[in-house]
Amino acid sequence: xxxxxxxxxxxxxxxxxxxxxxxxxxxxxxxxxxxxxxxxxxxxxxxxxxxxxxxxxxxxxxxxxxxxxxxxxxxxxxxxxxxxxxxxxxxxxxxxxxxxxxxxxxxxxxx
Amino acid sequence: xxxxxxxxxxxxxxxxxxxxxxxxxxxxxxxxxxxxxxxxxxxxxxxxxxxxxxxxxxxxxxxxxxxxxxxxxxxxxxxxxxxxxxxxxxxxxxxxxxxxxxxxxxxxxxxx
Numbered sequence: 001x002x003x004x005x006x007x008x009x010x011x012x013x014x015x016x017x018x019x020x021x022x023x024x025x026x027x028x029x030x031x032x033x034x035x036x037x038x039x040x041x042x043x044x045x046x047x048x049x050x051x052x053x054x055x056x057x058x059x060x061x062x063x064x065x066x067x068x069x070x071x072x073x074x075x076x077x078x079x080x081x082x083x084x085x086x087x088x089x090x091x092x093x094x095x096x097x098x099x100x101x102x103x104x105x106x107x108x109x110x111x
Numbered sequence: 112x113x114x115x116x117x118x119x120x121x122x123x124x125x126x127x128x129x130x131x132x133x134x135x136x137x138x139x140x141x142x143x144x145x146x147x148x149x150x151x152x153x154x155x156x157x158x159x160x161x162x163x164x165x166x167x168x169x170x171x172x173x174x175x176x177x178x179x180x181x182x183x184x185x186x187x188x189x190x191x192x193x194x195x196x197x198x199x200x201x202x203x204x205x206x207x208x209x210x211x212x213x214x215x216x217x218x219x220x221x222x223x
Contacts, residue, residue, distance in 0.1 A: 030209055042115070042201055042214035043154075086152060097208040098167055101154040 004032075004089045004102035012108045019076040021105040023089030024069075030092050032065055032072050033099070037086045046074075046087075079109045114138050115215040117202050123221045124192055132187045132218045134202030143185040144203040144212065145177060154201070160185055161208060192222045 004025045013019050023032070031050050035043040047063045049056045049072065056063045062075040076083055086104040093100075115136045124130055136143060144167075145157040158177040159167035165177070174190045185202060202215040 033211060035214075037152075040217075042216045043203075043212075045211040045213070048211050088154065092209045097159060097161075098156050098169075099209075099212065100156075104152050 004091050004100060006087070006089055006102045006105040008105060009103070010106045010108070012110065013079055015079060015081060015109055015111050017079055019079050019083070019107050019109075021074050021087055021107070023072045023074070023102055025072075025089075025091050026070065027093055028067070030094055032063075033090045034061075034063060034072075034074050035088045035090060035101075037088065037104070039085070043088065076107070079107075081109050081111050083107060084109045115202060115204055115213050117200075117215040117218050119218060120216065121219050121221075123223065125223055126192055126194060128192050129188070129190045130192060130220070131189070132200055132202075132220075134185045134187070134215055136183055136202075136204040136213070138204055138206075138213060140204040140206050140213070141182060142205045142208055142210075143179065143182075144205075145185065145187050146201040146203065146214075148199045148201060148217070150198070158185075158187075159208075166208075189220075192220075194222050196220060197222045 007022045033048045034046040037043045049065045060077045065072045086106045088104045090099045090101045118133050142161045144159045148154045157171050160179045163179045176188045179185045199217045201217045203212040205212045
């Protein structure tokens with residue numbers, strides 16, 4: 001079954017604006033990862049955050065994790081046209097090697 | 112140098128046929144995966160191999176059979192293709208379980 005669910009399903013913003021998307025999950029996790037998928041391409045790993053971490057940064061990306069609320073957010077600052085893509089969260093749970101993906105948030109950055 | 116490569120990129124075939132998709136990674140990773148992505152972009156794990164040993168085998172019809180001849184390769188063979196098998200199939204690899212995964216470019220399978 002699907003573990004993570006992203007919100008919103010779709011997001012349209014102007015270049016230079018920030019984009020925020022959220023991921024909620026159902027059971028306790030080991031790690032939460034965010035991936036990007038450009039149209040017609042494979043997924044690209046963005047950030048991995050462990051269950052004992054609360055925040056991580058990578059360039060213009062900021063990920064937070066709130067295990068009490070079973071949720072994570074991905075913030076893209078100063079968006080660019082090249083950020084247009086689908087963004088997926090993925091979780092793995094203790095004792096299970098499987099990575100479960102959400103349905104993704106489709107982000108469109110308008111020039 | 113492509114890290115994870117898949118062939119073919121596109122596969123169009125008739126119902127009932129048997130086909131294979133090949134995957135190779137040159138990252139020296141121990142773990143490889145097959146995923147199926149449907150038309151709504153929902154990505155679901157099918158199989159995973161760690162050091163050539165099958166460790167994840169999700170509820171997938173036994174028409175799908177993975178084969179790992181060595182750590183760098185994981186192929187997917189599909190027998191008696193059905194319309195519902197139409198999807199994009201992604202291969203991925205990781206250094207070990209629960210690490211970041213590196214995805215191939217995908218194989219778009221269309222069953223007519």
